[in-house]
Amino acid sequence: MIDMIDVKHVSYQYGEKKVLEDVSFTVYEGEFFGMLGPNGSGKTTLMKLMSRELPLQQGDIFVYGQPIQTYKPRQYAKLVATLPQHTDISFGYTVKEMAELGRYPYQSSLLPRWTNEDEQTVTEAIHSVTLTHKQHVRLEQLSGGERQRAALARSLAQQPRVLLLDEPTNHMDVAQQFKLLNLLKQSGLTVVAIFHDINIASLYCDRLLLLKDGKAVACGTPRELLSESMIECVFETKMKRHEHPVLPKPLVTFIPFSMPHIDEGLWHVKEHETMLVVETAKPFKVLSSALVGGGIRWATTFVNRHVPLDYRCDDAEQEMIQFLRQHGFDEQWTVGMMTAVDVKDVAFSFVDEDIRLFVAVTAGVGNAVDSANAWRRTDVVASPGTINTFVFIDGHLSEAAFVQALMTATEAKAKALCDKQVVDPQTNTIATGTSTDSIAIAASQQGTCYAYAGTITPVGKQLARAVYEATQTAIDRYRKRKGESR
Numbered sequence: 001m002i003d004m005i006d007v008k009h010v011s012y013q014y015g016e017k018k019v020l021e022d023v024s025f026t027v028y029e030g031e032f033f034g035m036l037g038p039n040g041s042g043k044t045t046l047m048k049l050m051s052r053e054l055p056l057q058q059g060d061i062f063v064y065g066q067p068i069q070t071y072k073p074r075q076y077a078k079l080v081a082t083l084p085q086h087t088d089i090s091f092g093y094t095v096k097e098m099a100e101l102g103r104y105p106y107q108s109s110l111l112p113r114w115t116n117e118d119e120q121t122v123t124e125a126i127h128s129v130t131l132t133h134k135q136h137v138r139l140e141q142l143s144g145g146e147r148q149r150a151a152l153a154r155s156l157a158q159q160p161r162v163l164l165l166d167e168p169t170n171h172m173d174v175a176q177q178f179k180l181l182n183l184l185k186q187s188g189l190t191v192v193a194i195f196h197d198i199n200i201a202s203l204y205c206d207r208l209l210l211l212k213d214g215k216a217v218a219c220g221t222p223r224e225l226l227s228e229s230m231i232e233c234v235f236e237t238k239m240k241r242h243e244h245p246v247l248p249k250p251l252v253t254f255i256p257f258s259m260p261h262i263d264e265g266l267w268h269v270k271e272h273e274t275m276l277v278v279e280t281a282k283p284f285k286v287l288s289s290a291l292v293g294g295g296i297r298w299a300t301t302f303v304n305r306h307v308p309l310d311y312r313c314d315d316a317e318q319e320m321i322q323f324l325r326q327h328g329f330d331e332q333w334t335v336g337m338m339t340a341v342d343v344k345d346v347a348f349s350f351v352d353e354d355i356r357l358f359v360a361v362t363a364g365v366g367n368a369v370d371s372a373n374a375w376r377r378t379d380v381v382a383s384p385g386t387i388n389t390f391v392f393i394d395g396h397l398s399e400a401a402f403v404q405a406l407m408t409a410t411e412a413k414a415k416a417l418c419d420k421q422v423v424d425p426q427t428n429t430i431a432t433g434t435s436t437d438s439i440a441i442a443a444s445q446q447g448t449c450y451a452y453a454g455t456i457t458p459v460g461k462q463l464a465r466a467v468y469e470a471t472q473t474a475i476d477r478y479r480k481r482k483g484e485s486r
């Protein structure tokens, strides 16, 4: 890795006011380097020192190993271009004329000559910021975002090795932001950019510098830096770190307020002829395999809908969403499952001690499966879900606890099937579930924090017992209705 910019022990003050204190870091060639920090932390001042807009007072800055103050102005302009926070809009100029200013370092002061290369570079710069169609429009007739892009065209026309950008996506709509950042990312240039949006910085930057009160708090990759403690310390706001759902990038979500705590009447069960509905007084965080709302979401309505045994649908999810809408449920806040079982045979289990939880299970075991021998089975058509397990916990579950609760509940269900001697009809061995079971673990995310929910933990023990008992009762009811003896 080649050092492009070396900032060494830089301090700066405006009059008596110290705004940068002993800041050191290195930017490598080709890197997309982000600077983050609260308002007034010194980001712009640091950038102005790097661009030579402000003279160095203390410390050194090197570009390609050479102290920046030793470069001649034209020489430096060919190396480093700047896009300031507030573009000094040259009113009266068109977009093209603005971009042409970027060719200034390439013009001989004695004999200025506009070459084909100058023309082509300007055309390409305007094209890359998608302003070709407006190249003859005057800057004052452009929107804020378009002006910002016109200013960037000037910087690109400068053909620098380093681009210094102060909040480059200011005023831009989402699509333009990503277009611009993708362009910069693919340009191969060394980019140093100030960001206010931590998630955009995480998505695009190879490394980040965190500034607070004029000091460099940390420098590293987004994965290294975006820890909850670090961001909370720098920005003094509570936050949660999580993963981007598609890209291997960390994201942060701020938690500016908390939801009101509810003690009584947290969940209400409504038994209808064809569905079981549980409504919660506040949104619960849910991890589920449900047909509607599967994965992780917040929900206030939990529906277990009875469908006939021969139910078949090309798009069961859409059909279920239509069903939910017809019954006045908002699918955005609903976890919806289907079952071929008569929902009147639902079994509940409550725990209301130190730990408050509630389990609802519908169980039919017609298509019971022994998971250890499932590979021997030849059936491929999924019939509607049979054992549907809903677990509601009044407590705050960590993500690990959600997964452990899922494991605990599944183990308890399997044990219930074992003790009830439920047999896989195809393999004649004891079944562990059915071929289309579903489960939802829902937590109020208030009150007691449960870091874990395995069978060694108090919450896991109660949860396992509740699921085991409810599953057994649900199997008994199913068998009774079917007239089975066991």
Ligand SMILES: Nc1ncnc2c1ncn2[C@@H]1O[C@H](COP(=O)(O)OP(=O)(O)OP(=O)(O)O)[C@@H](O)[C@H]1O
Binding pocket: 014, 017, 019, 037, 038, 039, 040, 041, 042, 043, 044, 045, 046
């Ligand atoms: N020309 C100036 N004269 C005096 N003080 C200044 C001047 N420019 C900036 N400051 C002060 O220096 C401190 C750092 O400002 P700077 O603009 O570098 O911070 P920043 O991190 O870029 O802030 P922001 O996120 O709000 O853009 C602030 O307290 C600011 O008020």
